[in-house]
Amino acid sequence: xxxxxxxxxxxxxxxxxxxxxxxxxxxxxxxxDPAAFWGEHGKRLxxxxxxxxxxxxxxxxxxxxxxxxxxxxxxxxxxxxxxxLGRGEKTAIIWEADDPKLSKRISYRELYENVSxxxxxxxxxxxxKGDRVILYLPMIPEAAYAMLACARIGAVxxxxxxxxxxxxxxxxxxxxxxxxxxxxDEAPRGGRNTALKANVDKAxxxxxxxxxxxxVKRTGGDVAWDAERDNWLHEEMERVSDHCxxxxxxAEDPLFILYTSGSTGKPKGVVHSSGGYLLYAxxxxxxxxxxxxxxxxxxxxxxxxxxxxxxxVYGPLANGATTVMFEGVxxxxxxxxFWEVCAKHGxxxxxxxxxxxxALMAKGVEFVQKHDLSKLRLLGSVGEPINPEAWHxxxxxxxxxxxxxxxxWWQTETGGILISPLPGAVAAKPGSATLPxxxxxxxxxxxxxxxxxxxxxxxxxxxxxxxxxxxxxxxxDHDRFVSTYFEMFKGYYFxxxxxxRDKDGYYWITGRVDDVINVSGHRMGTAExxxxxxxxxxxxxAAVVGYPHDIKGQGxxxxxxLMDGEPYDDALKTELRNWVxxxxxxxxxxxxxxxxPGLPKTRSGKIMRRILRKIAENETGSLGDTSTxxxxxxxxxxxxxxxx
Ligand code: 6R9
Numbered sequence: 001x002x003x004x005x006x007x008x009x010x011x012x013x014x015x016x017x018x019x020x021x022x023x024x025x026x027x028x029x030x031x032x033d034p035a036a037f038w039g040e041h042g043k044r045l046x047x048x049x050x051x052x053x054x055x056x057x058x059x060x061x062x063x064x065x066x067x068x069x070x071x072x073x074x075x076x077x078x079x080x081x082x083x084x085l086g087r088g089e090k091t092a093i094i095w096e097a098d099d100p101k102l103s104k105r106i107s108y109r110e111l112y113e114n115v116s117x118x119x120x121x122x123x124x125x126x127x128x129k130g131d132r133v134i135l136y137l138p139m140i141p142e143a144a145y146a147m148l149a150c151a152r153i154g155a156v157x158x159x160x161x162x163x164x165x166x167x168x169x170x171x172x173x174x175x176x177x178x179x180x181x182x183x184x185d186e187a188p189r190g191g192r193n194t195a196l197k198a199n200v201d202k203a204x205x206x207x208x209x210x211x212x213x214x215x216v217k218r219t220g221g222d223v224a225w226d227a228e229r230d231n232w233l234h235e236e237m238e239r240v241s242d243h244c245x246x247x248x249x250x251a252e253d254p255l256f257i258l259y260t261s262g263s264t265g266k267p268k269g270v271v272h273s274s275g276g277y278l279l280y281a282x283x284x285x286x287x288x289x290x291x292x293x294x295x296x297x298x299x300x301x302x303x304x305x306x307x308x309x310x311x312x313v314y315g316p317l318a319n320g321a322t323t324v325m326f327e328g329v330x331x332x333x334x335x336x337x338f339w340e341v342c343a344k345h346g347x348x349x350x351x352x353x354x355x356x357x358x359a360l361m362a363k364g365v366e367f368v369q370k371h372d373l374s375k376l377r378l379l380g381s382v383g384e385p386i387n388p389e390a391w392h393x394x395x396x397x398x399x400x401x402x403x404x405x406x407x408x409w410w411q412t413e414t415g416g417i418l419i420s421p422l423p424g425a426v427a428a429k430p431g432s433a434t435l436p437x438x439x440x441x442x443x444x445x446x447x448x449x450x451x452x453x454x455x456x457x458x459x460x461x462x463x464x465x466x467x468x469x470x471x472x473x474x475x476x477d478h479d480r481f482v483s484t485y486f487e488m489f490k491g492y493y494f495x496x497x498x499x500x501r502d503k504d505g506y507y508w509i510t511g512r513v514d515d516v517i518n519v520s521g522h523r524m525g526t527a528e529x530x531x532x533x534x535x536x537x538x539x540x541x542a543a544v545v546g547y548p549h550d551i552k553g554q555g556x557x558x559x560x561x562l563m564d565g566e567p568y569d570d571a572l573k574t575e576l577r578n579w580v581x582x583x584x585x586x587x588x589x590x591x592x593x594x595x596x597p598g599l600p601k602t603r604s605g606k607i608m609r610r611i612l613r614k615i616a617e618n619e620t621g622s623l624g625d626t627s628t629x630x631x632x633x634x635x636x637x638x639x640x641x642x643x644x
Contacts, residue, residue: 073251170202186219289311299316342371379394380408418436420434444500463495498512527544535583543612594642
């Protein structure tokens with residue numbers, strides 16, 4: 001833990017949306033009377049029917065219920081689009097294609113027309129308020145149009161990351177009970193095209209039922225076509241009007257479902273609300289990123305993840321900002337692409353993930369130095385703890401030591417940023433997410449679930465009261481919502497992360513305390529990879545753990561036991577790697593596979609992952625208590641044959 005402190009410059013503070021005293025005053029007001037605070041700030045949105053009730057929330061285990069602005073009605077799309085038509089020529093989205101020669105600017109007026117048409121197309125295909133629509137798309141403007149079009153008619157979108165396999169897509173189509181999948185012919189990334197439409201064809205073969213598709217022509221590549229089921233977006237868009245009245249939805253009506261990994265095998269459908277979510281995304285975006293009217297703001301995430309939802313689309317557009325959407329990857333055509341894009345579009349605020357910083361750091365600083373980054377004034381980080389080496393590299397080479405860095409801690413479940421410095425108010429310490437946002441009450445709990453009163457401490461991170469952006473339920477399974485987040489530590493929202501609090505009250509996230517690993521900033525349940533492995537006919541058992549990885553943060557280490565009589569040969573390792581990629585997607589590709597003719601188990605048959613983690617980390621000198629092992633020789637054998 002580094003003790004360096006980096007305060008913002010006086011010049012930055014002078015222009016900031018919040019300085020230290022403003023942050024403190026607003027924070028204190030927000031926790032002293034959350035209903036009054038959010039009731040006031042809720043007015044930043046346009047309400048069709050104003051709310052009279054602000055906060056009705058309880059974390060009581062027997063009765064968990066979270067409602068904000070429950071009697072208010074609004075339309076999320078109108079708040080992100082129509083509201084800004086007074087200055088309709090302002091650029092809403094700058095789209096940068098995978099191909100560096102291709103980019104375009106979409107004004108708020110153009111956004112309005114495209115989204116309205118798109119909404120009419122959805123209507124025409126029979127999509128109604130409350131229906132679920134799956135989006136499986138590249139990072140193209142149509143992804144934002146589709147999200148906003150769903151919101152305009154009150155439909156619920158569920159985005160599936162375009163890197164997921166047909167099987168993972170099928171699970172989500174089924175899970176959400178969707179009748180429409182919006183996709184593209186192909187997704188260009190890093191100079192290669194992924195056949196999205198072909199993946200949808202495979203997925204829908206498995207799903208059956210009457211699921212239609214709406215297809216964006218992105219590359220013009222060959223696709224199979226079923227005239228009964230498939231529809232070209234551009235053809236449908238021509239047939240409809242560019243006016244579509246936004247419908248009133250209740251503040252608590254779902255805006256979207258996003259599937260995310262948990263500690264069990266099955267991803268959960270995180271449900272977010274319309275009113276509270278949008279307010280929280282907009283407020284955090286304005287204050288954490290210190291956004292001003294003339295900023296060019298770029299979040300490099302994919303809309304397939306929550307970061308893309310809140311900080312490419314909903315937060316920035318609700319604030320009338322200019323948001324960059326990037327289709328490509330950081331290393332194509334070369335490792336200077338991020339910086340080339342920053343220079344080309346005059347990016348002022350840049351938000352990315354530590355894994356990208358580490359990967360670019362490894363390519364050498366020449367790639368940064370070639371480009372003019374003088375417009376940048378603020379940097380952000382999200383997805384995992386940022387290691388101090390990456391922080392310093394980012395600060396020096398990208399930020400020119402003049403840009404504050406906001407290290408933003410949050411989760412799919414939280415809807416928006418919960419812990420982060422406000423850049424003009426809170427001095428950064430490399431590796432710490434620092435202090436809570438307005439209305440957020442972090443607590444550190446000991447293993448008995450007691451709040452630790454001492455400022456300096458270490459334990460698990462929980463939140464003591466609700467905030468408007470909090471998820472409302474797990475889609476179709478409220479019991480799972482309650483048992484995952486409110487059962488283990490009664491009266492709190494349990495984050496699943498461990499943390500330390502230092503003498504200044506700063507929070508330092510230490511990583512997951514459950515069986516979720518963080519691979520390149522993407523959440524992966526070890527149980528998901530295990531169930532993919534054991535689905536292979538030659539595998540009898542598998543145990544998966546994370547281990548430290550230089551670029552990815554954590555890598556995927558798999559211990560695999562084969563069926564009796566199957567020979568343990570290395571060709572099978574490649575086959576298993578490909579198998580997992582096919583079952584889940586390339587992001588779940590195992591980094592290490594170690595043959596494990598036996599796994600360390602307790603006498604009751606539970607796999608002792610703690611030991612497997614130590615072996616994967618090569619910390620075999622400190623295995624801890626092994627007295628409950630049924631067969632200690634298994635461990636010696638695994639150590640002797642350690643892979644990698
Ligand atoms: C937004 C997002 C959530 C998990 C979270 C934590 C890790 C995210 C972090 C961070 C340390 C940060 N995490 N941001 N850890 N510092 N600034 O990433 O959502 O994909 O749901 O992942 O990511 O472990 O619990 P999600």
